[in-house]
Amino acid sequence: MIRVGLIGCGRIADLHHAGYADTTDARIDAVCDADADAVERRRSEWGVPRAYTDYRDMLDDPEIDAVEILTPQPLHEPMALAAAQAGKHIAMQKPMTTSLESADRMIAAAYDAKVLFKVTDNYLFYPPIRFVKQLIEDGVIGEPQMLRMKFIGGRWNGGWEVPSSTWAWRLQEVMEGRGIQTFDHGHHLWATAWYLLGDIERVVAWVDFTEKIVDCPSVIMWKYKDATRYGVCDYCQSMDLALPSKYYSCDEWFEITGSRGIVMIRRCTGNLIDGPAVSVCTSDGWTHHDIESDWASGFRYATRNFIAAIQGNEAPLLTGEQAKNVLRFAFALRRSSDGRREVRLDEL
DSSP states (O other), X not given: OEEEEXXXXXXXXXXXXXXXXXXXXXXEEEEEOSOHHHHHHHHXXXXXXXXXXXXXXXXXXXXXXXXXXXXXXXXXXXXXXXXXXXXXXXXXXXXXXXXXXXXXXXXXXXXXXXXXXXXXXXXXXXXXXXXXXXXXXXXXXXXXXXXXXEEEEEEOOSSOOOOHHHHHHHHHHHHTTOOIIIIIIHXXXXXXXXXXXXXXXXXXXXXXXXXXXXXXXXXXXXXXXXXXXXXXXXXXXXXXXXXXXXXXXXXXXXXXXXXXXXXXEOOSSSXXXXXXXXXEEETTEEEEEOOOOOTTHHHHHHHHHHHHHHHTSSOXXXXXXXXXXXXXXHHHHHHHHHHTSOEEGXXX
């Protein structure tokens, strides 16, 4: 039995907790949050034996084998370094940190301590994205040429309400030059772009702002490494659109065109577009696949990957190095927009 402690009891902790509900290999044995009321509420709600308000006290707990770090990115590095020093395996919410130098320090600390270090991105375990990756690898659409991704944000329509405390640290990100959408949420899309079609060589981007806060509308284009293969993503914020979603008030869809066909993923975070989750067009016509497409399912499968990786049965996804490369892309696109030029990722 792997005994896990959650550091950070905010909104996203609901989905991380749910990942342990259907496994007999691991359980949550402790929760930690600086807010004493919040952590006690979680302890009681989830029936967890122990609660802490200082993560260092949790790391001193010999009953804890691994931790999930679910706090804002500026807090990740000190927590990860302390967890590695304490010999705890680590799963960290994306994005991993706020600089490449910080990423290097965390990767080195985990390596030196011989503990597992994984950065969690639920999109890489979202069933439609996993299914499409297999279709591509099986050659169903031939040689991939173009990936198109669409993000749209709207106004709240009955899904998750985001507390003011969350907006406070996200606004701090904006002030420090990291966009709410293209950096924080963008990690999902940049990780997906890598996961589906490989390493990226260069990027060009135009990042604009709505009400000087939300980095939309934006357009990002990139070229893949060692291939005649491209990607494009556009971000829009439709402030007056009530967007159907059980979670955040946004949605995404994806289209990959190859030499022999096209594959589409119709939804992700929300439920803006009806119809089957995945559709494929080839010379034989359209085929449709109505597979599991609840956004939360990606968290469950990501948790299973963390457990299996600790057991030595799977490779962790994302590794520290893989997550660092996603981070590099996010910094490169902002450099491109600010400098009005194409940026190669190896510049960073």
